[in-house]
Amino acid sequence: MVYAGHISHVVWFKPPWCEQIQDKEIQFYVGKCNTTGCIRTTCKENYFVSETLYCPEEKLENKKKVKLTVLKIVPNRWELSCNDREPASSAKQGIKVDIEIGTSLSTENDTCTSDQSENCDKIRCDDDNSSQHTKRLCTEELMKNSNSFSNNDIITTSKNLNKQLEILHKSFCDKHFILDIDLDFFSTQNPFKVMYSDKIYGMLKDLYRFDKPKNLSDEEISKCTTGRQKQLSELKAVFYNIHQDRHAEIDHPSKELILILRDALFDKEESPDFQLLHDAGCTCDDTELPHHVSSEGQITLLVSAVQETISHFHKPVMITMARSSITDEYCPPAQVESIQEQTIEMLQDLYLEINVINDYDNEDENVSKS
Known part of the structure; x- marks a missing residue:
């Protein structure tokens, strides 16, 4: 508007x-x-x-x-x-x-x-x-x-x-x-605190952690935005692959944490909603959802x-x-x-x-x- x-x-x-x-x-x-x-x-x-x-x-x-x-x-x-x-x-x-x-x-x-x-x-x-x-x-x-x-x-x-x-x-x-x-x-x-256990929600916060810009210069903010976009895109791709194939190869710096999270989700339900999981992760920045x-x-x-x-x-x-x-x-x-x-x-x-x-x-x- x-x-x-x-x-x-x-x-x-x-x-x-x-x-x-x-x-x-x-x-x-x-x-x-x-x-x-x-x-x-x-x-x-x-x-x-x-x-x-x-x-x-x-x-x-x-x-x-x-x-x-x-x-x-x-x-x-x-x-x-x-x-x-x-x-x-x-x-x-x-x-x-x-x-x-x-x-x-x-x-x-x-x-x-x-x-x-x-x-x-x-x-x-x-x-x-x-x-x-x-x-x-x-x-x-x-x-x-x-x-x-x-x-x-x-x-x-x-x-x-x-x-x-x-x-x-x-x-x-x-x-x-x-x-x-x-x-x-x-x-x-x-709703994600209600939907997920403290363990799963805690892992999400670690994966999607937002590193704040060091200062408010245009250069630093642009650099931070680009890095955040890369972070979210890579995580989205990883969870999409897991949605397609539970045993898909994971190429990510936080591979071990993602594997623990994946297993915890499949232990909880047969077909986890990984799009919803990514949406929940995107809300984890420098503050939690109220x-x-x-x-x-x-x-x-x-x-x-x-x-x-x-x-x-x-x-x-x-x-x-x-x-x-x-x-x-x-x-x-x-x-x-x-x-x-x-x-x-x-x-x-x-x-x-x-x-x-x-x-x-x-x-x-x-x-x-x-």
Whole structure:
């Protein structure tokens, strides 16, 4: 969408446990690589480099500039909700969102209108006892606290509001934007940790280990990207050969480890899915896939925090939602229906009227809303 010219600013709100990209604001280009013909980016974050998506600016055609803002959403009382689940220190940074409803609730008129700009940007939310002390902003509470509440108002809670939200609000004030919600924001599962034993997953991490670039020079990043591409291509070829013939000759520096992994897989099942194994390996870079299966109380806290956060922006032109549960299971399948129901209820409370369009089946779990 950036390459097509539709999106110029992406705001990624991430859950407390997510560490792939640190909180920051960066600008880079997206364009077509004149060597491969593939869409690539000049972003030097390891998240993109490890996926071999980096390309120097001079090799990009039809390049478009994009701003990426990354912010962690941490609900108040989150550390208490974690207790024995995670170290409290893991959630100390980020925007602390006050979700208590009371006298601090106020409204201010939003003078922006949807036709003030043709630009369309994107805001993204992508992963006990606390629930009884928590409740969402709902229409009745809003109406009770404001006689002039309407869809054009911005609901603000002055307490604990991070300055960054105010800056973002001003940035998006005269722009159309899309709100994209992935349900794995509220509860995240690393499906490969569930699918494979610790032994097999550990071997995968060793085989697919990503050696970070020594510095951020174009030369070093390009060298790292080329090396990573070679590493992934060779491993893919090896596992393809094993898929064709269990006893295929293995020509690889890590041959001994691959043989141990192969035998462990065949001991586990008769016909292992080596394409899936390679896909799992490709996620092993300098950070693991996030894995935090939330409690019901934590999900309630996060839904409320998301509502409080997005209430500081005017109404989006479209809301898209991905269940992320059938094909990849990043959102735990046992929780996805409840999370979806709570999220839709939260959006209805916030925007009063929304038209919900379900666009998914066993093959396609995306839900889109307009």
